Each structure stands twice: as structure tokens, then as C-alpha cells.
Amino acid sequence: MKRIINRFKRIDTKLLKSNIKEISQLTGKSQISVFMDMLQCYKKYGAGYSEYFEYEFYLLNEQERSTYMTSVQANEIVQRYNQKEYRHLFYDKADFNKTFADYVGRDWLNIQTASKDDIDKFLENRDTMMIKETQNLMGHGVEKITISDIENVDEFVQKCLENKQYLWEEFFTQHTEMARLYPGSVNTLRVITFFDGDEVAILEKVLKIGNGGHLDNFAAGGMYTILSEEGKVLYPAFDAKANAFSIHPSSQVEIIGFEVPHYDKVVELVKNVGRQVPQIPYVGWDIAIGQEGPILIEGNYNSGVFQMKPSITKEKVGVKPHYKKYIDF
Structure with missing residues (x-):
């Protein structure tokens, strides 16, 4: 109940109204109908209005919606598995650098x-x-x-x-290929892992790209897309306003087909650091790519999820089935 109350306090009413209006125009449904469906999705799946918009729940049926992870469900994983007394090692950036000194590379x-x-x-x-x-x-x-x-x-x-x-x-100097993609920010990877005590499973592999600013964060105007098992971009990247980009609007570099350099070393890195603090098995690692290989930027014990829009992939399946292969929640 406390979480629900706090979430309602943080509602951006201007953004909510804008999302409802845009979805209404896209679908031909009334704004009241869209809003009621948003409420139903929050009640049933824990999907907030931003997630409803970002993951295009308005295009999905009940079965398809059930495959998408929401922040509420990700938080259930955090609360169940990530022990509170160890979270400061990730939340506090100085503690993180000290804990992972062998991997921060700067x-x-x-x-x-x-x-x-x-x-x-x-x-x-x-x-x-x-x-x-x-x-x-x-x-x-x-x-x-x-x-x-x-x-x-x-x-x-x-x-x-x-x-x-x-x-x-x-100041970290990124790999020339990563800088070519967009030189205005350090373009990073978010790799989400889960350690079951024996093996480190990779749950998601995300490429975050800056666009117009010095940060690649989604909330700061950046964009993201999902990587293949080999570290290759298969789909356009998109931003918080639902703009999709096959070619970066600033650098004019092709996003689809872009291959992250040293990706094999990225996999090796997360397999190693994912074991370092077994009391925090669920982590979203932010990783930068240098000329010689990857380094850790930070680790997020409360990582959210990243999922492609079904209108971009033409597939209507979220990441939850993949998560459930490795995590009981």
C-alpha cells in the first residue's frame, strides 16, 4: 500500500494526459477508454502509465501482456533476493568502486x-x-x-x-566504434544478470545511446535497443517519446547491424562480477567499452527492465518467460 501511495504521488499528470491523448489518436479509442485500460493493467500486471505507453500494451491482448515484465514485478525480485544489508555496495557509487576496484578500470x-x-x-x-x-x-x-x-x-x-x-x-575514453555511434556521451551497455549460487545467467543485453546530451540515459533524452547473443543490434533504438531510429539522427551511423566491440569480454566480465556479492544476485550492470575492453561503470541492485516495442520487432512477447527460466518469482 505504501508503494502504491508513493507511486501515485510521483505521477506526472502532464505526461499521463499526453500519453492518453497520443494512444487515443493511434487506436481510435476514447481517452476515457484508454485511461480505464491503463488502470486495469496497473491492477493486473503492475504496469504504470509510462510502461503501458513504452511497451505498447494498447496493442496487446491479455496473454501477450502477461509476458511483459513491469517495474512492480522487477521490484518483487529485488525484495525477495537482494539482501538489504548489502545493497549499499551498489547504491553508493563510492562503495561500489571500492568493492569492484579490479573492474572499474579508471x-x-x-x-x-x-x-x-x-x-x-x-x-x-x-x-x-x-x-x-x-x-x-x-x-x-x-x-x-x-x-x-x-x-x-x-x-x-x-x-x-x-x-x-x-x-x-x-574521464573515460570509449572505444572509437562506440564514439562513432554517438560521440557526445559514453554509450554504455546495461547487462542484467542473476546468480543462482552456481551459474550467472544473462537476462538482458541492452545498448544505451546518447542523443543530444552528454548522458545516454533514457530519462535524459537517450535511447536504447536490445542486443543479440553475439552483441549485435537487430532492431531500431527508441527514446522515451517513442521515436524509433534505424540511423542515429546526429551521427548518421546505422544502428541496426551495429556490433559492440569486445562483446565476448563483456560476457566474461559479467560472469565474473555477478559472483562477487552473492547476497545481491540480481544486478543490472552498466558497462562501458574502452579500446582494450570493457569496464564497469556501476551496478544497479534495483534494475528495471528493458523491452522492445512490439511495433518495432513485430513480436508480442516480453522478457518474463526468459526471466522465469532462471528466477522463481
Whole structure:
């Protein structure tokens, strides 16, 4: 009940009305009819209005809808399997970097515990860096900093402390192929895994691509698509406004057919890190691809799901059947 109340408090009424109006125009159904169907889908499947729109529930029958994972169902997995006392190792980005130090592949500094000498050494001989809030989601509190623009280091440190941007990281240079896709952001993978105590199963393989900003997050204007078992893009990417792209609108690079470099190493990486904290078996790993191979950006103990639109794939099956091969929920 608490979760339901909190969810209703977070409703973006402007977006809700916009979604209802657009679906009504697409389907020819009245806006009241669309809204009532949304309510029914929330009651039966836990699908919020954004998921109803994103996964195109208005195109699906009852059986087809039942194959799509919703955030409510993903949260059931989190609550059942991911132990609360270990979640901070993923939620806190500084704790994550410390826990997975062998895999993050970049220099970093927690300014809460760093000395002035540590800070000076970190800034030395660098042109740029990323600063991050240690406990935030969807790219909030993440900034790219040009170090030469810092006029007073002490004042800058104090500002970061006030903004809770405690984590400073070396700016990561992505693989030339990933940069060719869209150079404005680091384009990452979200690979969702589940560790059953013996094997690490890969549940989803997602390519996230920036579009117009310096982040590839869906909520920040980015787009995503699903990868094949070999790390190849089979379908157009789409954004939060349901725009689908076979060719990137900025770089003009073909998205369909794009092959993620070092994908075999990505699989090896997640198979290794998926075992590191067995108390958190369900994780969505954010991975960047460097020239020499993949590195970990972060791990999400409460990862949502990523599913293609049925209008894009021409298939009306979500990821739930695949999840159920490995997870009891």
C-alpha cells in the first residue's frame, strides 16, 4: 500500500494526459477508454502509465501482456533476493568502486575521505573529469568538468561536498566504434544478470545511446535497443517519446547491424562480477567499452527492465518467460 501511495504521488499528470491523448489518436479509442485500460493493467500486471505507453500494451491482448515484465514485478525480485544489508555496495557509487576496484578500470577519488594532497594529485595532469553524487539514479548529479575552469580548488571541493558530489572519476575514453555511434556521451551497455549460487545467467543485453546530451540515459533524452547473443543490434533504438531510429539522427551511423566491440569480454566480465556479492544476485550492470575492453561503470541492485516495442520487432512477447527460466518469482 505504501508503494502504491508513493507511486501515485510521483505521477506526472502532464505526461499521463499526453500519453492518453497520443494512444487515443493511434487506436481510435476514447481517452476515457484508454485511461480505464491503463488502470486495469496497473491492477493486473503492475504496469504504470509510462510502461503501458513504452511497451505498447494498447496493442496487446491479455496473454501477450502477461509476458511483459513491469517495474512492480522487477521490484518483487529485488525484495525477495537482494539482501538489504548489502545493497549499499551498489547504491553508493563510492562503495561500489571500492568493492569492484579490479573492474572499474579508471582512477577515482572519494573527496569525503581524501586529503588535500590526494585531491591535488588527482587533478594534476588531467584535462577533464566526471563528478557524481554517490547516491542518486538516472544520471542525476553527474557532471563533466573541465579542470582548467576550476579557479579555486578549495571552493570547488566545498561546492562538491555541499552538492553531495563526493565521487570524482577519471574521464573515460570509449572505444572509437562506440564514439562513432554517438560521440557526445559514453554509450554504455546495461547487462542484467542473476546468480543462482552456481551459474550467472544473462537476462538482458541492452545498448544505451546518447542523443543530444552528454548522458545516454533514457530519462535524459537517450535511447536504447536490445542486443543479440553475439552483441549485435537487430532492431531500431527508441527514446522515451517513442521515436524509433534505424540511423542515429546526429551521427548518421546505422544502428541496426551495429556490433559492440569486445562483446565476448563483456560476457566474461559479467560472469565474473555477478559472483562477487552473492547476497545481491540480481544486478543490472552498466558497462562501458574502452579500446582494450570493457569496464564497469556501476551496478544497479534495483534494475528495471528493458523491452522492445512490439511495433518495432513485430513480436508480442516480453522478457518474463526468459526471466522465469532462471528466477522463481
